[in-house]
Amino acid sequence: MQVRFQDVTLTFDQEKTVLDNINFTLPSSELISFLGPSGSGKSTTLYLISGLLTATSGKIFFDDRDVTRLDPVKRGVGLVFQNYALYPHMTVRENIMFPLRMAKMKRRNQIERAEKMAELTRIQDQLDKYPGQLSGGQQQRVAISRALAKEPEILLMDEPLSNLDARLRIEMREEIRRIQQETKITTVFVTHDQEEALSIADQVMVLNDGHIQQMTDPVSLYAQPNNLFVANFIGTPVINKFLKQSPALNPVHPIMDTVWTTLGIRPEHLRIGTPEEHLIQAIVQRVEIVGKDVTVHLDSHGQKIVASQLAPSVKEGETLYLTADMSHLYLFDDQGVRQEMRGGLYE
Numbered sequence: 001m002q003v004r005f006q007d008v009t010l011t012f013d014q015e016k017t018v019l020d021n022i023n024f025t026l027p028s029s030e031l032i033s034f035l036g037p038s039g040s041g042k043s044t045t046l047y048l049i050s051g052l053l054t055a056t057s058g059k060i061f062f063d064d065r066d067v068t069r070l071d072p073v074k075r076g077v078g079l080v081f082q083n084y085a086l087y088p089h090m091t092v093r094e095n096i097m098f099p100l101r102m103a104k105m106k107r108r109n110q111i112e113r114a115e116k117m118a119e120l121t122r123i124q125d126q127l128d129k130y131p132g133q134l135s136g137g138q139q140q141r142v143a144i145s146r147a148l149a150k151e152p153e154i155l156l157m158d159e160p161l162s163n164l165d166a167r168l169r170i171e172m173r174e175e176i177r178r179i180q181q182e183t184k185i186t187t188v189f190v191t192h193d194q195e196e197a198l199s200i201a202d203q204v205m206v207l208n209d210g211h212i213q214q215m216t217d218p219v220s221l222y223a224q225p226n227n228l229f230v231a232n233f234i235g236t237p238v239i240n241k242f243l244k245q246s247p248a249l250n251p252v253h254p255i256m257d258t259v260w261t262t263l264g265i266r267p268e269h270l271r272i273g274t275p276e277e278h279l280i281q282a283i284v285q286r287v288e289i290v291g292k293d294v295t296v297h298l299d300s301h302g303q304k305i306v307a308s309q310l311a312p313s314v315k316e317g318e319t320l321y322l323t324a325d326m327s328h329l330y331l332f333d334d335q336g337v338r339q340e341m342r343g344g345l346y347e
């Protein structure tokens with residue numbers, strides 16, 4: 001099922017506009033991640049899809065059907081929340097059967113469907129337990145089974161992994177990916193964790209302050225950020241940023257002849273250059289080695305710089321001449337919009 005927002009605005013209490021005239025299309029059968037900082041409007045957008053919130057203006061379509069004013073129960077969406085929201089006094093089987101019971105499905109079919117869902121999420125041996133007897137990851141599997149029990153056309157998940165520890169989060173995100181691939185259900189996965197979004201999703205929609213910043217596949221989002229917000233939000237360590245007038249930059253480098261306000265260089269794109277042809281001259285402050293990752297922290301005229309692909313042999317206190325390929329220099333205008341380099345520079 002395709003989901004389409006057309007000029008959707010949501011204003012709370014007639015004064016606080018949380019989503020401002022947003023337009024997007026979620027492609028059918030894909031896994032789409034909503035990514036953005038706290039308060040950016042991720043949950044609000046999800047609740048508008050589910051019908052728990054109604055748009056102040058604009059329209060929402062499921063395929064060609066206008067669902068803007070449709071009752072949540074009739075929308076055919078499954079919801080999974082961060083806190084699982086399982087019924088503690090019911091067994092796993094009863095929890096999964098619950099929405100089917102509400103829909104007055106025949107009991108025999110309820111049981112069959114619950115077992116099928118438990119198989120899909122690999123908790124078939126937990127059906128007689130109570131939620132309190134399960135781990136966090138298992139509980140979230142039950143919540144997913146319950147959300148899928150009525151065979152919805154859309155699955156909405158709001159930060160479903162936030163309550164799990166780091167290792168389990170990685171395991172469960174692979175599981176969500178697998179379940180989505182097996183069922184081919186159109187799925188929205190809300191997270192504020194950029195690595196999680198990039199690893200799991202076919203498409204990522206980046207939100208900030210109630211506005212869509214960019215929507216594209218994870219590879220393009222990383223390599224071709226539309227603006228400074230996206231460039232800064234995606235990627236660890238964070239992208240290095242330099243204002244045009246920064247004393248860290250070599251004034252005779254060819255990039256200085258073009259018009260821009262902010263230059264962005266990802267830490268992995270900084271490499272050792274020569275005194276004649278360098279972009280930045282900086283002093284090594286600290287070499288941080290964490291397992292296979294070597295992160296070099298440098299300083300140039302008070303500006304902090306991070307490089308992640310330099311040899312681990314660089315010494316603290318050493319002066320380095322750094323450079324990067326022209327194609328790895330991101331230029332942003334005074335509004336933070338990334339400029340496509342044209343003319344001779346990239347050639």
Ligand SMILES: Nc1ncnc2c1ncn2[C@@H]1O[C@H](COP(=O)(O)OP(=O)(O)OP(=O)(O)O)[C@@H](O)[C@H]1O
Nearest residue numbers: 012016018036037038039040041042043044045192
């Ligand atoms: N019922 C409400 N009344 C007024 N303002 C609200 C209401 N619900 C949410 N908001 C505001 O809307 C904005 C977006 O909230 P939303 O919950 O969508 O953010 P989010 O991106 O999901 O953030 P988080 O990562 O913290 O969950 C926030 O500024 C929030 O304070």
Ligand SMILES: [Mg+2]
Nearest residue numbers: 042043044158
């Ligand atoms: Mg939220």
